[in-house]
Amino acid sequence: xxxxxxxxxxxxxxxxxxxxxxxxxxxxxxxxxxxxxxxxxxxxxxxxxxxxxxxxxxxxxxxxxxxxxxxxxxxxxxxxxxxxxxxxxxxxxxxxxxxxxxxxxxxxxxxxxxxxxxxxxxxxxxxxxxxxxxxxxxxxxxxxxxxxxxxxxxxxxxxxxxxxxxxxxxxxxxxxxxxxxxxxxxxxxxxxxxxxxxxxxxxxxxxxxxxxxxxxxxxxxxxxxxxxxxxxxxxxxxxxxxxxxxxxxxxxxxxxxxxxxxxxxxxxxxxxxxxxxxxxxxxxxxxxxxxxxxxxxxxxxxxxxxxxxxxxxxxxxxxxxxxxxxxxxxxxxxxxxxxxxxxxxxxxxxxxxxxxxxxxxxxxxxxxxxxxxxxxxxxxxxxxxxxxxxxxx
Numbered sequence: 001x002x003x004x005x006x007x008x009x010x011x012x013x014x015x016x017x018x019x020x021x022x023x024x025x026x027x028x029x030x031x032x033x034x035x036x037x038x039x040x041x042x043x044x045x046x047x048x049x050x051x052x053x054x055x056x057x058x059x060x061x062x063x064x065x066x067x068x069x070x071x072x073x074x075x076x077x078x079x080x081x082x083x084x085x086x087x088x089x090x091x092x093x094x095x096x097x098x099x100x101x102x103x104x105x106x107x108x109x110x111x112x113x114x115x116x117x118x119x120x121x122x123x124x125x126x127x128x129x130x131x132x133x134x135x136x137x138x139x140x141x142x143x144x145x146x147x148x149x150x151x152x153x154x155x156x157x158x159x160x161x162x163x164x165x166x167x168x169x170x171x172x173x174x175x176x177x178x179x180x181x182x183x184x185x186x187x188x189x190x191x192x193x194x195x196x197x198x199x200x201x202x203x204x205x206x207x208x209x210x211x212x213x214x215x216x217x218x219x220x221x222x223x224x225x226x227x228x229x230x231x232x233x234x235x236x237x238x239x240x241x242x243x244x245x246x247x248x249x250x251x252x253x254x255x256x257x258x259x260x261x262x263x264x265x266x267x268x269x270x271x272x273x274x275x276x277x278x279x280x281x282x283x284x285x286x287x288x289x290x291x292x293x294x295x296x297x298x299x300x301x302x303x304x305x306x307x308x309x310x311x312x313x314x315x316x317x318x319x320x321x322x323x324x325x326x327x328x329x330x331x332x333x334x335x336x337x338x339x340x341x342x343x344x345x346x347x348x349x350x351x352x353x354x355x356x357x358x359x360x361x362x363x364x365x366x367x368x369x370x371x372x373x374x375x376x377x378x379x380x381x382x383x384x385x386x387x388x389x390x391x392x393x
Contacts, residue, residue, distance in 0.1 A: 030065040037088050038110045039187050040392075043125025045072045048083055054130070058122075073113070073125060074133020076154070078106055086191055086265045089184070098185060105141040108180045112155060112172050115162050119183055120366060120391070128161040147174055186366055190214050190390035192240060195300040195312045196221075196268050197289055197326050202282015203274070209310050209328045210268055210286055211300050212240060214390035215367045219248045219268075222308055223256060223284075224328045231308055231328070232256050258284065289333075292322050297340075298389050299370045301357075305383015311355060311374075313347065313389070315340050325349050345372065352378055357385065366391045 031051060036044060040059035046052060049064035063069045063083030070080035071092065079092030089106040090096040096103045115124040136154050140146075147155075155172050162170035175183070193214035200208045200223055210221040217239035224231045238249040240262060250258040260270030266288040274280035291298070295314035302310055309327040313336065323336035336355070338347030345357040357372025367390045375382035 031062045032065055032083065032085070034061050034063055034069070034083060034085050034087055035059040036061060036071065037086060037187055037191055038107050038123060038184060039119050040122045041110055041125070042122065043073070043113075043127070043130050044078070045074075045130075046070065057124075073130065073136075075136040076109075076133065076139050078110075084264060088188065088191070090188075098181065098188070101146075102141045104177055104180050104184070105143075105146045107184045108175050108177070109139065109141070109151070111180060111183065112174045113158055114172075115170065117170060117172070120186075126162050129158050132157050132161050186390075189217055190366070190392065192217070192262055192265055193300065193390060194291075194298065195289055195310045195326070196286035197310070197328075198268075198284060198286030200272055200282055200284035202272070203280040204282070207328050207331050208234075208284055208286055209302075209326065210234070211302050211310060211387060212262075212268075213388060215388055217248075219250070219260070220302065221310075222302075222328055223272075224308070229329070234258055260284070289324055289326065292316065295392055297391055299368075299387060300389065301370055301385040301387025303374055303383055303385035305374070306379075306381035307383070311336065311347075311385060311387075313338075313340075313345065313370075321345065321347055323347070325353070345370065352376060353381075355385070 029049065036055050036059045042055050042057050042059060044055040046055060046061045046069055048069040049067040051062050051064055053061065055061050061069065067083055068080045069083040069087065071078040081087060081091035089103050092106065093100055093102050110123055111119045113123065113125045113129060115126045136157065137150055139151055155174060158172040159170065193212045196210040198208050200206060204225055204227065206223055206225040208221065208223045210219055212219050219236040219240060221234040222231050223234060232255045234250050236248050236250050240248050247261045255275055256272050257275050258270060258272045260268050262268055269285040271283050272281065289312065292314035294316045296317050297315040299313045300310065307327055307329055309325060311323060311325050313321050313323040315321050319340045321336065321338040321340050325334045325336055334349045334351050336347050336349050338345065343359040343361055347355040349355065353374055353376040355372065355374045357370050360369040367388060369388045371386040373382065373384055
């Protein structure tokens with residue numbers, strides 16, 4: 001009997017291999033897809049090995065596998081870092097964190113360049129500003145007196161290029177440190193949030209699911225022992241941190257203590273131990289599930305009742321919903337389709353399970369709670385779900 005549980009993932013960036021000969025019979029070059037985020041940033045020049053270009057409308061770029069990616073805008077060099085599916089200003093600073101002044105100065109600079117002065121919907125560096133940037137001098141982002149006179153002249157230059165509607169000039173302004181940290185933290189939380197499924201092994205083995213909350217970085221979920229059919233809840237005491245490593249730790253009183261790291265936006269791995277029996281230990285690994293490339297919002301919820309698991313929902317500009325459900329007890333998945341209209345969610349799973357929910361409109365417009373009920377009349381199963389989601393930009 002199939003028990004509904006769901007996990008639908010936050011979008012993952014596909015890793016697309018492209019052939020690329022080196023002519024003389026040497027190793028081929030593999031190109032992978034990435035996105036640059038301080039919210040999605042379009043209009044940045046990038047270079048990775050022999051590949052170069054300008055980031056697309058969603059911040060897309062391509063990079064050579066195993067090679068660094070260097071980002072710049074005209075004469076201003078933002079820095080470089082090892083290429084990966086999602087890159088941010090943190091990746092361009094050695095040992096960078098959310099609290100590193102050089103990181104935040106780069107965040108402030110990119111926010112200032114946004115064409116419509118609303119970085120929450122993405123940062124667009126217009127073609128006119130890209131052209132003007134060819135004459136800009138490089139910036140020392142580590143300067144104690146940032147913004148320097150050089151930055152102020154760039155702000156003036158950018159403001160002379162962009163207009164909105166009827167010739168209205170866009171006044172580019174450098175945001176405060178506080179506003180930049182708040183904005184960038186929201187971006188990081190949303191980029192890493194979502195649903196993950198996998199397995200744990202060691203003294204015992206079974207299935208495992210995690211939900212990373214987009215509002216606070218907390219990691220919750222459950223493990224299910226395949227042999228004795230016992231489920232254990234996972235609650236994090238330390239949420240995902242935004243230091244050099246994206247680490248978290250679950251509560252000791254949850255019977256099993258999980259300590260993990262997000263080695264990428266798509267993978268969580270680490271170790272576990274029995275809080276009562278020190279000799280019972282092991283490791284775990286979980287991968288992000290699914291995700292629609294055209295999603296505007298993503299929501300991930302955990303459900304309970306006759307079964308436990310995760311639902312994930314991707315919502316496009318028309319309110320169309322696609323997703324996946326995952327049962328932690330059976331390991332089975334099912335596709336989801338439906339609609340989100342006027343904050344009301346109506347979704348049906350491929351196995352006939354009906355899912356109805358409502359968004360909480362009282363939160364920040366970029367992050368919202370989602371809760372509701374699920375039921376499968378054929379299997380006489382039902383339960384509740386709760387979770388949250390965020391605005392992708």
